[in-house]
Amino acid sequence: MPPFPKPDFSYEYQTSSQIDALRVHRETRAIPDKRAERLLVATWNVANLGVQERREKDHLLIAEIVSWFDLVALQEVNNNLSGLRSIYQHLPPSFRLLFSDAAGNEERMAFIYDAEKVTLLEEVGEVAIPPSDINLIRLPGIEQRFDGFDRNPYLAGFRSDSFVFVLVNVHLYFGSDSAISMNRRRLETYAVARWADLRRQSEYAYSQDIVVLGDFNLPKAEPGDPIYDALTRRGLHLPEHSTQIGSTIETDNHYDQVAFFPGETEQEFTGNSGVFDFDSVLFRTLWEGRSAEEFFAYMRYYISIIVRCGRSSEFSRALCRLILACAGGISPSLTLDYTKGYSRPLLTSGWTKITAERTRWRLGGYCSAEPAGLSTTLEDDSTGGRQEFGTPSRYLDPGHPGSGVRTS
Secondary structure, eight states, rough: OOOOOOOOSSOOHHHHHHHHHHHHHHHHOOOOOOOOTTTOOEEEEEEEEEEEOOOOHHHHHHHHHHHHHHHEEEEEEEETTTTHHHHTEEEEOOOOEEEEOOGGGGGEEEEEEEETTTTTEEEEEOOOOGGGGGGGGOOTTTTOOOOOOOOOEEEEEEEEEEEEEEEEEEEOOOSSSSSHHHHHHHHHHHHHHHHHHHHHTTTTTTTSSSEEEOOOOOOOTTOOHEEEEEEEETTBBBBOSSSSSSSTSSSSSOOOEEEEOOGGGGGOSSSSOOOGGGGGTHHHHHHHHOOOHHHHHHHHHTOOOOOOOOOOOOHHHHHHHHHHHHTTTOOOOOOOOTTOOOOEETTTTTTTEOSSSSGGSSSSSEEEEOSEEEEEEEEEEEOOOOOEEEEEESOOOOOOOOOOEOOO
């Protein structure tokens, strides 16, 4: 993606206090401790790493989160490796680094892993579709030709104890919301899924445990979404997040995912996966002292950002403003009520998963403590039903998304 603009204001923070806040929130989000009997894997699109002028203290915060995991797949690592190397030098000495060459948008992909827990094996490379198979990358309703990946998925074989597996790190094409861009993204997605399916069935497969992870630019992780359908068409499975806030704290978009085949890798999966929403706890005094627009401009430039608000209706934008009010510390938790009883609290942190289809959403999102600001009544574009929300006076103007930390 293009670099985010550098904020035109300064804000100083104490690194140690921010790390303390992250560690407390790690407990809230129930990210497990590293242990011999478990393997912790994460994926993170750190927007424009090496392009935006992050400082050493910013890299320290990113390294703190990375250090919680045994193996992390990174996307949007720029051809300029200065940002990646700075993060790496702040990790414990047992960590190792592996990265691809630059491709579309001058981006590399990388793996960072703890060599005390994970061993890098012989197979390292990129997923490429042979010219003879190009015409086989087809989906119903798409006449467009598949012309290859904008950024070839980057793969590596690893072993943890007796578990041998191949990770495929992806950052699939986004482009725009046009039909041509969406079709290209669908074909790239299907090409990855087809490759993984054929490879796991090959007698020459390095491992049948193939895990595809990264930024899929996936709007909704549910049947009917064109990217989801292309990804799961050959049998890949996307586990539900244990922490149901999506990879973007947004009700519609689940860009970052970890996918595997039920017959193989699922037996190794503990069932725990989720998203770490670091922007809920970082830079509290900045949130309190400036507008939300300035807060998120600072967050996405110097760290990254995992918030993307819905753009489809005033209703979804109001809902997102409410969520941001709760997440940003104005109130400690979010509760949603539905007139037909669809409210289902799933998180120990006090969040409630929004499970109902948009056409079934009903009255009454509110924080457990009313946020400062106005109470707004809006029309739901899809149902005509009236929605009442307590909305903060500061709210996010939906902008270009980055990505959050998807964990398994």
